[in-house]
Amino acid sequence: SAVISQKPSRDICQRGTSLTIQCQVDSQVTMMFWYRQQPGQSLTLIATANQGSEATYESGFVIDKFPISRPNLTFSTLTVSNMSPEDSSIYLCSVESPRAVEAFFGQGTRLTVV
Amino acid sequence: GENVEQHPSTLSVQEGDSAVIKCTYSDSASNYFPWYKQELGKRPQLIIDIRSNVGEKKDQRIAVTLNKTAKHFSLHITETQPEDSAVYFCAATTGGYQKVTFGTGTKLQVIP
Numbered sequence: 673s674a675v676i677s678q679k680p681s682r683d684i685c686q687r688g689t690s691l692t693i694q695c696q697v698d699s700q701v702t703m704m705f706w707y708r709q710q711p712g713q714s715l716t717l718i719a720t721a722n723q724g725s726e727a728t729y730e731s732g733f734v735i736d737k738f739p740i741s742r743p744n745l746t747f748s749t750l751t752v753s754n755m756s757p758e759d760s761s762i763y764l765c766s767v768e769s770p771r772a773v774e775a776f777f778g779q780g781t782r783l784t785v786v
Numbered sequence: 787g788e789n790v791e792q793h794p795s796t797l798s799v800q801e802g803d804s805a806v807i808k809c810t811y812s813d814s815a816s817n818y819f820p821w822y823k824q825e826l827g828k829r830p831q832l833i834i835d836i837r838s839n840v841g842e843k844k845d846q847r848i849a850v851t852l853n854k855t856a857k858h859f860s861l862h863i864t865e866t867q868p869e870d871s872a873v874y875f876c877a878a879t880t881g882g883y884q885k886v887t888f889g890t891g892t893k894l895q896v897i898p
Contacts, residue, residue: 705885713890713891714875714891715830715875715888716888717885717886717887764829764830775820775830775832775877775886777829777830777831779828779829
C-alpha cells in the first residue's frame with residue numbers, strides 16, 4: 673500500500689489569506705486526487721492532478737481558487753486561495769494503488785478559517 | 787457522471803447485532819465498489835471491496851453483496867462491536883485511474 677504524507681495536519685488561517693497543502697507519496701503514481709470533506713459530510717473531489725499537465729477540476733471548483741501543482745510523480749500541492757470561513761474543511765489527498773483501483777488517503781489537513 | 791446514494795445516514799445497533807448499509811449507483815460502467823471506514827478525526831480506510839464480476843465477498847464479520855442488474859450493493863457487518871462505530875462510505879469507480887465517487891456516508895453507532 674502507498675504511504676502518503678500530508679502536511680500541515682491542521683491550521684487556523686485568517687480570511688483573505690492562502691494556505692498551501694503538501695502531499696508526498698512514497699512511490700511514483702500516475703494520478704493524485706484532492707478531496708474536500710466538509711464537517712459531517714462525504715468526500716467531494718476537487719481535482720485530479722497529473723504530472724506534467726494542468727489539473728482537471730470538478731464542477732464547482734476553479735483553478736483560481738484551488739491552484740494545484742504536480743511537479744513530479746511523488747508530490748503535489750493544493751492551495752486554498754483568498755480563504756473565507758466557508759473554506760473550513762478537511763482537505764485530503766489521495767492516490768490509487770498499483771492495481772489502479774483502491775484509493776489511499778493522506779491523513780488530511782483540517783483547515784479552520786476565522 | 788456517476789452518482790452514488792447511500793442509506794441510512796445514521797444507524798444504531800446493539801452490540802452483537804447485525805448492521806446493513808445499502809448503496810445504489812447510476813453508471814453501469816462502474817465495476818469496482820470499495821467500502822471505507824472513517825473513524826473520528828482519521829482518514830478513510832478501505833475495509834472491503836468488490837468487483838463487478840463477483841456477487842458477494844466476505845471477510846470475517848464483514849461482507850459485501852453486489853446486484854449489477856439493480857445497480858445496488860450492500861455492506862453487512864455481523865456480531866457488531868463497539869469498535870465498529872464509525873462513518874462508513876460506499877464508493878464506485880470504473881477503475882483505470884478514474885475518479886472514485888463516494889456515497890454520502892452512514893454513521894454507525896454500536897451500543898454496548
